[in-house]
Amino acid sequence: MKQKEIKIPEATIKRLSTYINCLERLDAEGFQVVSSELLGESCQVSPAQIRKDLSYFGEFGVRGVGYGTKNLAEQIKKILGLDKIWPTVLVGVGHLGHALLNFTFFREHGYRMVAAFDNDPGKIGREVTTDVIIHPIEKLVEITREERAAIGIITVPASSAQETADRLVEGGVKGILNFAPNKVKVPENVTIRNVSIVSELDNLAYLLSKKHGRRRLTRKKTISRPPKL
Amino acid sequence: MKQKEIKIPEATIKRLSTYINCLERLDAEGFQVVSSELLGESCQVSPAQIRKDLSYFGEFGVRGVGYGTKNLAEQIKKILGLDKIWPTVLVGVGHLGHALLNFTFFREHGYRMVAAFDNDPGKIGREVTTDVIIHPIEKLVEITREERAAIGIITVPASSAQETADRLVEGGVKGILNFAPNKVKVPENVTIRNVSIVSELDNLAYLLSKKHGRRRLTRKKTISRPPKL
DNA sequence: TGGTGTGAACAACTTCACAGCG
DNA sequence: CGCTGTGAAGTTGTTCACACCA
Numbered sequence: 155m156k157q158k159e160i161k162i163p164e165a166t167i168k169r170l171s172t173y174i175n176c177l178e179r180l181d182a183e184g185f186q187v188v189s190s191e192l193l194g195e196s197c198q199v200s201p202a203q204i205r206k207d208l209s210y211f212g213e214f215g216v217r218g219v220g221y222g223t224k225n226l227a228e229q230i231k232k233i234l235g236l237d238k239i240w241p242t243v244l245v246g247v248g249h250l251g252h253a254l255l256n257f258t259f260f261r262e263h264g265y266r267m268v269a270a271f272d273n274d275p276g277k278i279g280r281e282v283t284t285d286v287i288i289h290p291i292e293k294l295v296e297i298t299r300e301e302r303a304a305i306g307i308i309t310v311p312a313s314s315a316q317e318t319a320d321r322l323v324e325g326g327v328k329g330i331l332n333f334a335p336n337k338v339k340v341p342e343n344v345t346i347r348n349v350s351i352v353s354e355l356d357n358l359a360y361l362l363s364k365k366h367g368r369r370r371l372t373r374k375k376t377i378s379r380p381p382k383l
Numbered sequence: 384m385k386q387k388e389i390k391i392p393e394a395t396i397k398r399l400s401t402y403i404n405c406l407e408r409l410d411a412e413g414f415q416v417v418s419s420e421l422l423g424e425s426c427q428v429s430p431a432q433i434r435k436d437l438s439y440f441g442e443f444g445v446r447g448v449g450y451g452t453k454n455l456a457e458q459i460k461k462i463l464g465l466d467k468i469w470p471t472v473l474v475g476v477g478h479l480g481h482a483l484l485n486f487t488f489f490r491e492h493g494y495r496m497v498a499a500f501d502n503d504p505g506k507i508g509r510e511v512t513t514d515v516i517i518h519p520i521e522k523l524v525e526i527t528r529e530e531r532a533a534i535g536i537i538t539v540p541a542s543s544a545q546e547t548a549d550r551l552v553e554g555g556v557k558g559i560l561n562f563a564p565n566k567v568k569v570p571e572n573v574t575i576r577n578v579s580i581v582s583e584l585d586n587l588a589y590l591l592s593k594k595h596g597r598r599r600l601t602r603k604k605t606i607s608r609p610p611k612l
Numbered sequence: 613t614g615g616t617g618t619g620a621a622c623a624a625c626t627t628c629a630c631a632g633c634g
Numbered sequence: 635c636g637c638t639g640t641g642a643a644g645t646t647g648t649t650c651a652c653a654c655c656a
Contacts, residue, residue: 171585235592253478356400358558363464
């Protein structure tokens with residue numbers, strides 16, 4: 155095991171989250187013990203990668219045997235901070251916002267939605283789930299602060315994403331998950347993660363157009379003429 | 384400019400998509416020409432990174448001047464294959480599915496939703512947008528094939544994600560965007576992209592619990608005891 | 613002059629291969 | 635013996651710094 159402040163690859167953190175998922179499935183299928191090989195098979199990561207990822211945080215397995223399925227899931231949750239509950243608010247109760255509010259996964263995995271906000275008067279006051287009520291946008295800062303929300307989720311249209319982020323920061327959140335397609339800026343001490351659905355699709359489009367060979371984009375010598383401005 | 388089959392970083396492709404976005408915003412703000420510096424500022428990528436990314440595909444700028452805003456956006460779209468229209472189907476019209484179907488961005492960016500599917504009889508036949516009608520799941524393979532859909536979007540619950548993927552493949556799609564939290568397996572010739580919303584949140588949780596220093600996970604010497612199995 | 617395009621240095625991440633241990 | 639844990643090697647991606655050219 156390493157101690158010290160070794161930098162942990164961002165990619166490792168991303169994978170840890172998927173390991174939890176796979177471990178829970180394997181556990182449900184009756185595996186009390188899993189090898190890095192089996193786990194790797196199940197979540198499409200190489201066994202070596204899994205062992206390396208885990209090694210950043212400690213020794214969780216037994217040599218010659220494998221990992222205790224339940225135990226490993228538990229340990230990873232601890233690593234990610236999912237043993238604590240993260241009070242979370244959501245801004246913008248359109249379809250996407252609604253989808254996220256109803257997402258039971260959150261509740262099971264350490265996040266508690268404590269409030270939702272929207273600027274449509276028709277939605278205000280409605281109860282989305284037992285403990286989430288839609289408040290007017292004007293109360294965002296106040297309620298976010300009151301509830302000590304640590305995380306804010308932005309599901310508003312692109313045009314108001316930045317303003318929403320500013321208010322969330324004012325309300326004291328420490329992290330923001332932004333689903334609006336344009337990136338927003340936040341102060342140093344706030345962590346932001348942008349989820350760009352369009353980017354993912356564009357990625358697919360690129361891979362497809364490359365594979366199913368439409369024209370070759372990089373032709374031999376013809377330099378794509380620099381534009382006359 | 385490089386020709387040849389040089390491997391292009393996956394990360395580059397991800398960024399290209401965001402460049403389009405920023406270019407469109409800058410264009411709307413009146414910049415007819417942008418430097419890599421300005422564009423980088425706008426989408427939070429280093430200027431060098433932008434130039435390198437573009438250099439994989441050709442020469443799009445004018446030295447001493449910059450890039451033509453509109454032209455560059457156009458060129459990148461071509462690179463990503465967004466100059467073609469991608470017929471797309473969506474399976475699972477819950478809140479998330481609904482959100483995606485209404486997402487006007489798609490239409491503007493090269494994707495055409497040609498059909499949606501759900502297994503809830505109450506939803507069948509409803510018209511979501513002008514050209515999307517909800518069909519029963521049983522018709523998935525048939526309609527997907529008829530419409531020659533190239534892309535399938537999975538927004539069903541985790542439990543039926545794999546089955547849905549199988550049918551999409553049977554229907555002939557070449558790429559799948561999966562929003563279910565568990566990864567699905569597809570044949571070699573089909574491209575899959577998993578969007579894990581929970582992973583993104585977990586990422587935030589990790590960064591927050593590290594920064595706002597709850598207990599240090601990697602203590603000095605104490606080895607986290609390997610589990611007795 | 614000023615900003616692009618790019619090889620070369622650097623940094624991050626992954627894979628390999630094997631030592632170590634139950 | 636088998637599977638973990640891990641340095642070291644290899645690969646992939648990013649930054650630097652400067653030649654080049656409108």
